[in-house]
Amino acid sequence: MLVGHLFHHFIFSKRAGSLIRRISWLSIVGIAISVTAFLVVLFVMNGMNAAIKKRIVGLEPHLYVTAPGVQNAEILEAHPVYQRLHEDVGNRAYVYESQDVIIRSQDGQFRGGIARGVTKESLGHFIEQLQKMEKKNQDKDSPAYFWDPSDVPGEGEVIMGVDLAQSLGVFEGDYITLVSPAGLLLPPGETPKFERVRIKRIVTTSLADVDSQYLFYQRGAALNSLLNEGMRTLGIEVWLADESKIQDVKEDLMKFSDVSVETWMDRNSALLYALKLEKLTIGTFLGLAGMVAASSILTVLALLLSQKKRDIAILRTIGFSAKQTVQTFTQLGFLLAFMGVLTGVIVGTGVSLYIQANPLQLADSQIYYDPSIPALVDSSLVIGVLVISALIAWFGSYIPARTASEVEPSDALRMK
Numbered sequence: 001m002l003v004g005h006l007f008h009h010f011i012f013s014k015r016a017g018s019l020i021r022r023i024s025w026l027s028i029v030g031i032a033i034s035v036t037a038f039l040v041v042l043f044v045m046n047g048m049n050a051a052i053k054k055r056i057v058g059l060e061p062h063l064y065v066t067a068p069g070v071q072n073a074e075i076l077e078a079h080p081v082y083q084r085l086h087e088d089v090g091n092r093a094y095v096y097e098s099q100d101v102i103i104r105s106q107d108g109q110f111r112g113g114i115a116r117g118v119t120k121e122s123l124g125h126f127i128e129q130l131q132k133m134e135k136k137n138q139d140k141d142s143p144a145y146f147w148d149p150s151d152v153p154g155e156g157e158v159i160m161g162v163d164l165a166q167s168l169g170v171f172e173g174d175y176i177t178l179v180s181p182a183g184l185l186l187p188p189g190e191t192p193k194f195e196r197v198r199i200k201r202i203v204t205t206s207l208a209d210v211d212s213q214y215l216f217y218q219r220g221a222a223l224n225s226l227l228n229e230g231m232r233t234l235g236i237e238v239w240l241a242d243e244s245k246i247q248d249v250k251e252d253l254m255k256f257s258d259v260s261v262e263t264w265m266d267r268n269s270a271l272l273y274a275l276k277l278e279k280l281t282i283g284t285f286l287g288l289a290g291m292v293a294a295s296s297i298l299t300v301l302a303l304l305l306s307q308k309k310r311d312i313a314i315l316r317t318i319g320f321s322a323k324q325t326v327q328t329f330t331q332l333g334f335l336l337a338f339m340g341v342l343t344g345v346i347v348g349t350g351v352s353l354y355i356q357a358n359p360l361q362l363a364d365s366q367i368y369y370d371p372s373i374p375a376l377v378d379s380s381l382v383i384g385v386l387v388i389s390a391l392i393a394w395f396g397s398y399i400p401a402r403t404a405s406e407v408e409p410s411d412a413l414r415m416k
Contacts, residue, residue: 020303027296028340034290035344035385036351042283042381043352047359047374049275056264058129059205061237062246064262065253073097073219076234081256090241094122097219099232102179105168113164115178117219122237123152123159126216130205155221157200161211165202174199180226195225294337294396301333301400326401333397334390341389345382352377 065085070076073095085093097117104110118126153159160170170176175198183192197217205211217223226232240249246263253261265272355375 020300023296023303024300024336027293027300027336028343030293030296031290031337031340032343032347034286034293035341035389036348038283038286038290039345039348039382039385040351040355040375041286042279043348043375043377044355044373045275045279045282046376046378047356049279050376051372051374052271052275055133055205056207056268057243058133059126059207059210060264060267062240062243062264063238063250063253064235064267065238065259066233066235067259069258070234071232073234076236079259081253081259082236084253084256085236085238088241092122092125092239093236094119095219095234096122096237097232097234099223099226100181101215101223101226102181102183103164103168103215104177104179105170106175107169109168111164111168112181112213113215114213115158115223116214116216117223118216118237120152120218123216123218125239127152130203153200153216153218153222156195156197157217158197158222159201159203159216160199161214162202162204163208163212164215165199167212170199172199172202178223178226180231182231193225195223197222291392294340294392297333297337297393297396298400300336301329301397304329304332326398329401330394330397333401334393337393337397338390341386341393345385349377349382 065081067076067079067081070079076082076095082093082095085091096119099115101113101115102110103113158176165171168176175196177194177196179192179194183194186192203211238249240246246265250261250263253259352375355373356377359375360373
């Protein structure tokens with residue numbers, strides 16, 4: 001009760017003085033804006049990171065299993081690890097092949113790419129996942145929205161990423177020539193092996209590596225002329241029925257000594273690290289900006305202590321000890337700072353919850369991979385902000401409040 005009375009009397013009453021009142025309100029507003037910006041930005045980044053991870057998990061296999069030395073798909077399908085994956089009927093495991101290629105357009109444009117040969121079932125699953133995402137995003141302008149999953153590329157046809165197609169200047173229905181890089185090592189005058197294929201579809205996955213490097217074809221239906229070039233690798237791509245068991249399944253498969261296993265997190269570790277580092281960097285600078293705004297509390301308490309020495313002397317005269325005086329003024333500074341923190345937490349969390357329920361839509365969905373700005377509220381972050389802010393506010397208020405114990409009642413009461 002006493003602290004609340006002094007808080008109003010010393011800071012917000014007319015007797016407090018216009019300077020202290022204005023600085024106090026500016027401090028509260030500054031802290032509130034800083035905390036609001038901190039929470040909204042981090043929650044929006046949480047939402048964006050979650051959307052990127054969800055898209056990666058939706059379009060990329062959860063696990064990649066390779067058996068070094070195996071160059072035949074039939075042998076790989078007979079491998080015990082392949083049989084182990086099919087023990088769970090909910091798992092989807094398909095043999096794939098991959099090789100680097102040189103792509104030449106009809107206009108003479110050259111680009112390097114990665115040709116990925118998969119089964120018809122795997123391509124159908126890829127199309128289904130892409131279609132689900134486009135429907136969820138309500139992107140009815142996307143070609144994948146009306147794409148029949150059974151309409152996969154056939155003999156001599158490929159699917160190409162949109163960025164790779166743009167760099168080559170090609171469109172659906174155009175023909176391209178694929179050449180093995182091994183042909184660069186041939187002596188002059190010898191023609192490298194190549195294959196001419198038709199672009200059946202150009203797709204956008206919003207995954208930069210896929211859109212800018214990959215082209216997909218049905219294994220056995222294309223690129224057979226490059227089969228013996230020695231650039232082709234085989235593996236097993238796996239979608240699990242339960243994504244939460246990725247690490248458990250990886251550890252189980254690693255018991256086979258002749259295979260290597262990578263998760264989608266291992267393959268995208270650089271991207272995930274960059275997202276985490278970006279979030280940490282922005283959070284650090286926003287936190288420092290908030291501390292600059294909170295430092296105005298020191299100014300308020302310094303002014304308050306310099307103007308209220310007689311009031312402090314009266315409190316000491318009526319029985320307040322030096323420790324009680326310091327504690328009282330520390331609580332005044334803490335209340336002032338925490339008003340701004342609590343306001344910022346409420347506003348920031350409220351805005352983030354609204355964005356989470358109603359993602360903001362950018363004007364032009366043709367420019368951005370993902371035209372929406374999502375948010376994902378993390379309750380642990382809210383609690384962490386409240387706890388850390390409370391500790392900083394208490395410590396920051398205690399530093400100037402210590403000077404209250406240095407006031408001598410006799411000297412202060414004689415002052416005019």
